[in-house]
Amino acid sequence: MKKLIFIAALFSALSIYAKPAKKVKIGIAKIVQHVALDDIERGVIDAIKDAGIDADYDLQNANGDVGTAAQIANQFKAEKVDVAVGIATPVAVALATAIKTTPVVFGTVTDPVGAGLVSTVEHGQRNVTGMSDAIPTEQHIKLFKEAAGIKTLGYIYTSNEDNSASALSLVEKGCKEAGINLVTQSITKSDEVKQAAEAIVNRVDGIYLSTDNTVFSAIASLVNVFGKAKKPIFSGDVTAAKEGGIFMASGFNYYKAGRATGEMVVKILKGAKPASLPVKFMTDPSDSDFLIDLDSAKNCEISIDQKYIDSANFIYQNGKLSEK
Template structure:
């Protein structure tokens, strides 16, 4: 009888320890959930960008790094499938189809072309876009405050007046301005209207130079360099992907090349006024995390336009090469950033 009683007490003790261990597991799971989604959930995140170039790679890397900071770590509690489409719309479509087939929980579309192609998928999968210059003009929403659909994102709308004011301060004698772009990119077309309006007020003639793909960029750049006092290119993916070629042409002709993105300055453009592109990626990731955690729906998150706290970016090597002297107020500015 005593032996049976001892065994019964031992069994009860084992059951009590097991119950306490079970409670401990539940508590840890709750903590994981606060850090970035329940440990029981494995998220699938699809990222698509139109092509490889510095601006887009900066955004993509910032998205992935920020997601990790928020608890969504690739290979741990999520799978991040980041792909680029070699500037081919059909390839973007194939990538998006694969994201859908894989059952992705969210799609992050970098650039206007990718966002436009991803928009129809938002009926089933939340879409967060990044680096869309004109979300309303691109047909992605009717309002920046509330998209009314399962889509939101960040905008890199250019501060055209500030960029061109900067260009005139760097080279006051500009009378002809070349506009180098791809007519197939809606963001570049919408920006052209603003550039023409500004130049009309200043008495500057705008000469367009179109390139439908990277193989046409060199010829278009050479034509503009021969006719213009300066050249401007917006956040155009085709031009950004060929900045090495453009820089070589402009530097040889001693023509200043003003651009839309800090990364395009990094790649050889003379300068711009704008945002740091890693900030776009960070905010895009913040939005994605809110959606994945269930904190908010995409339709409840306003589109973020980055048009404040701007910096001036200058490529010092390019300035020296083409013989541009940087005015003191720009050179000594608190928000002036140099690339070499």
């Protein structure tokens, strides 16, 4: 009897790593289209492909609209996708609300507990698990103060997103710890970003950007406003800084985060239960990038300490990006 139980347990364990025999269908939805979220999507697909899984994809973009996100969730439910992937909080919440049995894997959700997706990051909940894009906001603000000498920090956030509300509390905490003033401006959609930047730029020494997807979907307008005012920008999303105009950026590599999310999908397709998989965090130093924009520093009349340049793996200078 003990031998039979052992064999059964061994078979069950091995089934988690068995290759799916049939072509699977995967729905991937993101809240908006911008470089970081595109990198997440690409990483998910590449990880699944590299695992040797034959898959068809339904790729959807909610264009920043929560109602559209709900429609996409119902579409995935009707199509009976094998796994539904939600990139960013509003889409992930829409999927988890509509889909109760099919596995739902979220990507780039800053506060999955606060969003109600899981009750703890120690493991998934029912059919839901995923990857968090929580960033060290307090450390970023301290670094920004040290490098640029700011005394008053600006922050623009999307007031109707749980992700942004959670990030705001971290920014407030970071400013308090750093002993600097905070000036905030709320928005509800991407076409308000330029107006918000114009409203705040003359009241601050610089602006901090967390991983707010609505803000980043209109990042060019914000960079233009602060560039003209010669005020520095610190971004928690390095992908947005690779086009120039952002003084300093530190954050994890979104493509690697996409691959980590895709690897969770692979485990589920091979038999693992979402509830058994803990929320993934990008904590390894190799998962992160650090960028210094010397053109922006010159425009803002900031002298960069050599220690920051030495520690950066991306340098933007003379209109070109180089990687160490």
